[in-house]
Each structure stands twice: as C-alpha cells, then as structure tokens.
Amino acid sequence: MRKRLWFWQVVLLVALFGFWHVATHPDLIPPFVWDNPNRAAFFFGEPVKIAKVIADWFASGEIYPHLWVTLQETALAFVIGSALGLVIGLWLGLTPFASALLDPYIKAMNAMPRVVLAPIFMVWFGLGIWSKVALGVTLVFFIVFFNVYQGVKEVSPVVLNNATMLGATRRQLLRFVYLPSATSWVFSSLHTSVGMAFVGAVVGEYLGSAKGVGYLIHMAEGSFDINTVFAGILVLTIFALVLDFAVSVAERRLLVWRPTQGETEPQL
Amino acid sequence: MTASVSLEKVTCTFAARSGDGHYTAVKDVDLAIADGEFVSVVGPTGCGKSTLLNVAAGLLRPSSGHVRIHGEPLAGINRRAGYMFQAEALMPWRSALENVTAGLEFRGEGREAARTKGEDWLARVGLAGFGDRYPHQLSGGMRKRVSLAQMLILDPQILLMDEPFSALDVQTRQLMENELLELWSADRKSVIFITHDLEEAISLSDRVVVLSAGPATRPIGEYVIDLPRPRDVSEIRLSPRFIELHDRIWHAMKDEVLKGYQQTRNRTTS
Ligand SMILES: Nc1ncnc2c1ncn2[C@@H]1O[C@H](COP(=O)(O)OP(=O)(O)O)[C@@H](O)[C@H]1O
Numbered sequence: 313m314r315k316r317l318w319f320w321q322v323v324l325l326v327a328l329f330g331f332w333h334v335a336t337h338p339d340l341i342p343p344f345v346w347d348n349p350n351r352a353a354f355f356f357g358e359p360v361k362i363a364k365v366i367a368d369w370f371a372s373g374e375i376y377p378h379l380w381v382t383l384q385e386t387a388l389a390f391v392i393g394s395a396l397g398l399v400i401g402l403w404l405g406l407t408p409f410a411s412a413l414l415d416p417y418i419k420a421m422n423a424m425p426r427v428v429l430a431p432i433f434m435v436w437f438g439l440g441i442w443s444k445v446a447l448g449v450t451l452v453f454f455i456v457f458f459n460v461y462q463g464v465k466e467v468s469p470v471v472l473n474n475a476t477m478l479g480a481t482r483r484q485l486l487r488f489v490y491l492p493s494a495t496s497w498v499f500s501s502l503h504t505s506v507g508m509a510f511v512g513a514v515v516g517e518y519l520g521s522a523k524g525v526g527y528l529i530h531m532a533e534g535s536f537d538i539n540t541v542f543a544g545i546l547v548l549t550i551f552a553l554v555l556d557f558a559v560s561v562a563e564r565r566l567l568v569w570r571p572t573q574g575e576t577e578p579q580l
Numbered sequence: 581m582t583a584s585v586s587l588e589k590v591t592c593t594f595a596a597r598s599g600d601g602h603y604t605a606v607k608d609v610d611l612a613i614a615d616g617e618f619v620s621v622v623g624p625t626g627c628g629k630s631t632l633l634n635v636a637a638g639l640l641r642p643s644s645g646h647v648r649i650h651g652e653p654l655a656g657i658n659r660r661a662g663y664m665f666q667a668e669a670l671m672p673w674r675s676a677l678e679n680v681t682a683g684l685e686f687r688g689e690g691r692e693a694a695r696t697k698g699e700d701w702l703a704r705v706g707l708a709g710f711g712d713r714y715p716h717q718l719s720g721g722m723r724k725r726v727s728l729a730q731m732l733i734l735d736p737q738i739l740l741m742d743e744p745f746s747a748l749d750v751q752t753r754q755l756m757e758n759e760l761l762e763l764w765s766a767d768r769k770s771v772i773f774i775t776h777d778l779e780e781a782i783s784l785s786d787r788v789v790v791l792s793a794g795p796a797t798r799p800i801g802e803y804v805i806d807l808p809r810p811r812d813v814s815e816i817r818l819s820p821r822f823i824e825l826h827d828r829i830w831h832a833m834k835d836e837v838l839k840g841y842q843q844t845r846n847r848t849t850s
Pocket residue numbers: 594595596597603605623624625626627628629630631632794
C-alpha cells in the first residue's frame with residue numbers, strides 16, 4: 313500500500329515537471345495563451361534550465377555558503393526564539409499578576425505583522441545575519457510563548473500535588489514538573505516554529521542582505537532571470553523538507569513518553 | 581498515647597462555584613488515627629472525603645479547626661505522610677523507575693543509590709523489568725502499583741490513600757488490596773484509606789468511619805473491625821463475622837444517607 317502510494321506520488325511529480333516542460337519550452341507545442349512562443353518561458357521558466365542552474369550551483373559549490381547562512385539564521389532564530397518563549401511563558405504562566413498586566417501588550421505584538429519590523433532590524437543589526445535572526449525570533453517567540461503559557465496553565469494539579477507530597481520544593485516543582493510539561497508543548501509546536509524561523513530568515517534575506525538563498529532569489533529577480541528565481545525556490549523547498557524531516561526525527565526521540573495512537577497496552 | 585493523625589473540629593468552607601454563596605463541605609470533624617492503625621473512611625461520593633484527606637496532608641488549610649501529627653500542630657505540607665491520589669498522578673514524561681525514584685531525587689539522594697532502591701521497590705510491587713516503561717505504556721493497575729511504590733519508597737509514617745483502587749476492575753482490585761495489606765503488615769504504618777466501597781473498607785481496616793452525606797459532612801459512626809489478620813480480602817468477605825459487620829454498618833449508613841438526602845431535598849424545596 314505504502315509502496316503503491318509512493319509510486320503514484322513519484323508519477324505525479326514527473327507528470328507535473330513534464331507538463332511544465334512541455335508548456336514552457338518554445339515551439340514544442342503551438343502557443344495557446346501568448347502569441348510569442350518565448351512568453352511562457354519568460355513567466356514560468358523552463359524546468360531543464362532550472363535543473364541546470366541548480367546542478368551548476370552544487371557542482372561549483374557556489375550555493376553552499378548561501379545555504380549555510382540561511383541554515384545558521386534559521387537555527388539561531390529557532391533557538392533564541394524558543395528560549396525566550398520558554399522563559400517568558402513560564403514566568404507569565406506562574407505569575408498571574410504579570411500575565412494580566414502584560415496581556416494586552418502581548419496580544420497587540422502578536423497581532424502586528426512582524427514583517428514590517430524587518431527594516432527596523434536592518435537599521436539596528438545591519439545587513440548581516442543578526443537582522444534576519446531578529447525577524448525569525450519575533451515569529452518563533454510567540455508560537456513558543458503561547459504554547460508554554462498554555463502548557464503551564466494545563467499542568468495537572470494532581471501531578472503537582474503528588475510531587476509536592478513527594479517532597480518537591482517550589483524550585484523543584486518548576487524544574488521537574490513545570491519545565492518538562494512546558495517543554496513538551498514546545499516540542500509539539502516544533503514543526504511550526506522551525507518553519508517560522510525559516511520564513512524569518514528567507515524573508516529577511518530577500519528584503520536586504522549580501523548572502524543567503526533569499527538573497528540569491530532577490531538578485532535573480534532584479535535581472536529578470538526567472539530560471540534562477542525558480543531554482544532558488546526549489547532549493548528552498550527541498551531545504552525546508554529536509555529541515556522538517558530532521559524535526560520529525562528529533563520529535564520521535566524526544567517525545568517517546570507521549571502516547572501514540574495504535575500502540576497496544578500490555579496486559580497486567 | 582498521642583494519635584498519629586488527629587483532626588480536631590475541622591471545618592472546610594469553599595466559595596461556591598456559582599454566585600457568591602458558600603459551601604461547607606465538612607463541619608466539625610473529629611478524627612483520630614492511632615499509630616499503626618488502618619482506618620477506612622467511607623461516605624457517599626461528593627461528601628468531602630478527599631477534602632478531609634487534603635487537610636490531613638497539609639495541601640488544604642481548614643477554614644477552622646486543627647490538625648495534629650503525633651501531637652504537633654501541622655504547618656504546611658505534612659512531611660511524614662505519603663499520599664496516593666484518586667486520579668492519575670504519575671509524571672507522564674518520566675519512566676516508571678524515574679517516577680518511583682522522584683521523591684528520592686527531590687531529597688537529593690544519589691542517582692545510583694536511588695536507582696537500586698527504585699528497582700527494588702518496582703520488584704516489590706510486582707513490576708520488575710517494567711522500569712523503563714512510560715505511564716501510558718502501562719495498564720491502569722500497573723500505574724497504581726507504580727504510585728504505590730513511589731509513595732512507599734520514601735518510607736512515610738502515615739499513608740493517605742484516596743480511593744486508590746476505585747478505577748480498577750474487581751480482580752485487579754482484590755489483588756492490589758491483598759498486596760497492600762501484605763506491604764502494610766511488614767511495618768504497620770498508620771493508614772487513612774478513603775473509599776466509597778463498604779466491602780473494601782471492612783476487609784482492609786481495623787476501624788471504619790462512616791461519614792454523613794454533604795453538606796456539612798461529619799462522622800456518623802465508627803466500627804471496630806475485629807476480623808483476624810492476616811486477611812485475604814476475597815476469602816474474608818465470605819466469613820460470617822464480615823457479613824454481620826457489613827449488615828450493621830450498611831443499615832446505619834443507609835439510614836443516614838437517606839436522612840441526608842431528605843434534608844437536602846427539604847432545603848431546596850422550602
Ligand atoms: N476547591 C473547591 N472549591 C469549591 N468546592 C469544592 C472544592 N473542593 C471540593 N469542593 C466541594 O466539596 C465537596 C466535597 O468534595 P470532595 O472532598 O472531593 O468529595 P469526595 O472526595 O467525598 O467525593 C463537593 O461538593 C465539592 O464540590
């Protein structure tokens with residue numbers, strides 16, 4: 313069943329690229345939208361040329377520094393954003409006064425479209441990686457923050473009482489009950505927050521930088537080089553898929569204690 | 581002799597969940613448990629059994645009244661007591677062994693020593709080899725065993741047990757009751773065992789305390805259970821003395837429960 317699904321997924325992919333190729337390659341089929349046979353290729357690129365751009369990038373090694381920069385920005389934004397979200401989420405989750413006081417501000421900051429901060433971050437942190445990291449952090453922070461806050465609120469009072477009766481001090485409750493419970497909520501939002509860190513990095517690069525895959529796309533766009541734009545997009549997509557896969561692997565290792573559906577329970 | 585646990589005129593009043601009224605769950609409760617005594621507290625659901633146990637544990641401060649532990653007034657958490665909760669209380673992110681050794685870790689005991697002790701306790705509750713399972717990978721009965729080991733590993737002088745086996749099926753439950761009695765008989769700790777099941781109460785205890793229906797719950801009867809030990813909980817239920825005791829307590833309980841029911845009905849209609 314799985315194999316068959318796989319097979320058809322590959323067939324669909326090949327068909328998609330085949331259609332793309334046939335529809336955009338000049339003079340392969342009679343033009344049906346535009347009179348000029350080169351128009352389709354101008355707007356949509358040509359898969360063969362795109363593949364060549366990508367192959368050249370990897371063959372010459374030109375792409376690696378850019379990928380490395382994007383990866384660094386993503387990782388930093390994720391780690392810093394998660395750490396901030398965890399600490400502040402724990403703090404506000406445990407101090408009702410502070411959370412009541414800051415509630416409207418947090419709502420406002422979360423409602424604001426964070427991309428508009430990009431120019432400010434450029435001014436503050438320059439065109440290097442840190443302005444992109446900052447943008448990613450503002451995106452990751454809120455996801456993690458809300459999850460941790462929720463996680464703290466939903467810690468089972470019975471588990472807390474039990475730990476208290478077993479002799480846990482307030483600090484130990486924080487470390488052995490609230491923190492693991494909150495971290496599990498961070499992990500449950502791992503896919504979204506890594507995705508957001510990635511979006512922050514790429515959008516930041518696109519809006520102004522000297523390195524990164526987003527910068528490559530921006531440059532190619534400036535010279536109407538649609539094939540390179542598509543090549544960049546494809547590389548980013550594959551990069552995102554790899555990242556997502558890595559997250560799934562990490563998740564499986566970190567959340568072994570989580571019940572998964574279909575697992576049988578041993579009989580007493 | 582000073583009692584191991586004594587509640588003196590304990591009253592607990594809660595703010596009502598709706599509106600601004602008050603609800604007095606328990607009123608003027610006196611209850612004393614001697615050293616090494618196994619006392620069961622029975623009463624209808626919602627009458628305030630858990631509330632009383634939380635007071636004895638120091639998790640809840642009574643609105644008025646006092647709690648003494650070995651004669652000393654209780655301030656804060658009752659450090660001499662172990663508590664087995666009615667609901668799931670294990671930390672789901674910790675394996676069975678890590679759950680059992682949690683209390684030792686809180687005390688700052690060494691990892692290796694704690695581990696050895698934990699394995700030993702897991703074996704004693706019949707879970708040898710299950711140490712690395714997570715709570716969701718264990719059956720309900722196994723989780724209760726882990727909770728039992730988690731409590732007993734700290735060697736508390738007083739055991740507070742809140743309907744610990746009520747969620748289990750009859751067979752598992754009787755198995756666990758026998759195991760509890762066996763573990764208890766080894767060093768005779770003082771036990772307050774909450775249950776709504778009269779048969780369970782009689783077969784385990786030295787004394788059964790019956791509570792009236794809420795609100796303003798108070799003890800309405802105390803019965804010494806003079807059945808011989810060691811006991812087998814499923815066999816002892818067939819003995820004539822057990823049946824006699826059961827009849828007596830059940831009649832008293834039924835009358836009181838009906839009376840309580842009548843009272844609440846009159847109050848709501850008048
Ligand atoms: N924190 C609380 N706030 C308000 N009412 C409560 C609270 N805890 C318990 N009660 C009420 O007190 C009564 C006794 O509760 P409980 O001790 O849990 O009963 P039992 O354990 O006998 O089933 C119930 O009517 C319950 O609704």
